[in-house]
Amino acid sequence: MFSPRVRLLCFAPLLFVFALVAGCGPSGPVNDRVNKANLDKIQLEMKLADVEALLGPGEASPPGPSAQPDDKLSWKQWKHSSRGSSIIIGFDATNTVAVFDKSIVE
8 A cells, every 4th residue: 555654745735724724714603793784784872682683692892992991881792703803882871882883893
């Protein structure tokens, strides 16, 4: 048959390509609702339930880039995937949109 050296020379490039392709895709679940079209529908004073109807459930997040040190807002983040785009929104005490950026964080 083939010597171990020949097998290694044949399979090493295949393993390299497989590892490269496996690392290029999104990691974890993908939320296709996190997109520019849905971001454009978000408005100030929307309720959290309305935002979640557009984007699905969000997760707690550190303050967004537009936060001020004295903000008394709760922040939520919606991710397209663990390596993809995300949307960060600040909600006031009544779970109403108080701050958000009209761009998707890459």
